[in-house]
Amino acid sequence: GGGGFGGAGGMRPEDILRDFFGGGSGGGNPFEGFGGRPSGPQRGGDVQVGLALSFMEAVHGCAPEVTVNTDVECGTCDGTGSADKAAPVTCGTCGGSGQVTRQQGFFTMAIPCAACGGTGQSIANPCRPCGGAGVRKERRTVQVTVPAGVDTGVNLRLPNQGDKGRRGGPPGHMYVTIQVRPDPFFRRDGADVHIEVPLRLSQAVLGSSVVIPTLSGEAELKVPPGTQPADTLVMRGKGIRRLNSAAHGHQYVHFKVTVPKTLTEAQRAAMTAFAEDEEEVTDKGGFISDTMERIKKALKKLGKKAA
Ligand SMILES: [Zn+2]
Ligand SMILES: [Zn+2]
CATH class of the missing domain: 2.60.260.20 (Urease metallochaperone UreE, N-terminal domain)
Incomplete structure (x- = not known):
């Protein structure tokens, strides 16, 4: 486009159309072919x-x-x-130019020829x-x-x-x-996938080996002893292939440790024995008991009685 109404002849209507449609740079502009190339290819x-x-x-x-x-x-x-x-054949209305002129006040406007649709040619x-x-x-x-x-x-x-x-x-x-x-199982984040794998309490505590789904089938995964309820393992390169690249994302395995709601008699006995042993081990100077001591001292200093 360009020119402007102040210039000689003013702005041609096809310039306005080209500007409006972002320029006639071959972007499928339906008005392409007007003006200089009335019968040009479209x-x-x-x-x-x-x-x-x-x-x-x-x-x-x-x-x-x-x-x-x-x-x-x-x-x-x-x-x-x-x-x-x-x-x-050459359009009889516009003589092949694809345009007809119209007088409008002081200006002569060139508009696309309606008879040939601006092509400058007509079919008999x-x-x-x-x-x-x-x-x-x-x-x-x-x-x-x-x-x-x-x-x-x-x-x-x-x-x-x-x-x-x-x-x-x-x-x-x-x-x-x-x-x-x-997908109901794999959660996608770009090229990475996340899955949630349930672990029984004993599997998390003692360590285990679980078979899990991957994008290319299944894989055996070692669960280390002492795995925590929200621990995540990263299977590097087991995610989705990145577009236009040979690199793959990762698969993140989020463990979800389940705590049993009911126990057999044998399990209850074993768990009770575990708990008794656990108390002896953990009751000496743990973070919680330290904190309780600290709070009691602070309350005493403030002249208040601890609950
Ligand atoms: Zn015409
Ligand atoms: Zn046909």
Whole structure:
């Protein structure tokens, strides 16, 4: 764009359109072809389609088919737009310029020719199925190669799979917006996955070996003795593959120690024996008993009686 109304001739309407649509840089601008190149090729429009994937499809990649409505070449006229497949002729209304002028006060405005749609050409005997456009909408099936590691919001670009161009213009592109359904077990955080693994009290105390799910099957995991209720183990490189990279995220295993609510007689006896032994070990100068002593002393100093 440019110029401005103060300059000679003022701003041309196509400049305004170009500015409004972000410049005629081949972005599927429907007004491309006006002005300097009235009968020039017009690039096909871009098409956008959504694709819902399961968690595992997104993690490992897949090749699903999507159906999309795009402009395709009209088979009746072979894309010429003419019923007898004749070449277009120069538009009689605008003389081929694609523009007609209109007097408006002091200004002469150039506006796109309505007779030829700004192309500067007209078709004497338009093809009926496509109305002379040379293209028509068709439902197509396109196979999409989804790389491993995609996540919700990723936009895949399929070059030249959009609308067919007009008058020999290049086709537009197809964009596939990914939506990933969450998994009931694996919780995803970027390229990392988190899982929660329940441990019995004895497994946490004595240590154990558990078989857990991973993204590539199952794995045996050593649980160290003395594992705490909220401890986490990191399985490095066992997460999701990062897009456009060979690197993988990690799998975080969050242990959840379960405390039994009911005990057999033998378990109760064993636990009681454990508790008696535990008292002897832990009652000597622990952090809690130290704290209680400290509070009692402080209360005494303040002249208050401890409960
Ligand atoms: Zn046709
Ligand atoms: Zn015309």
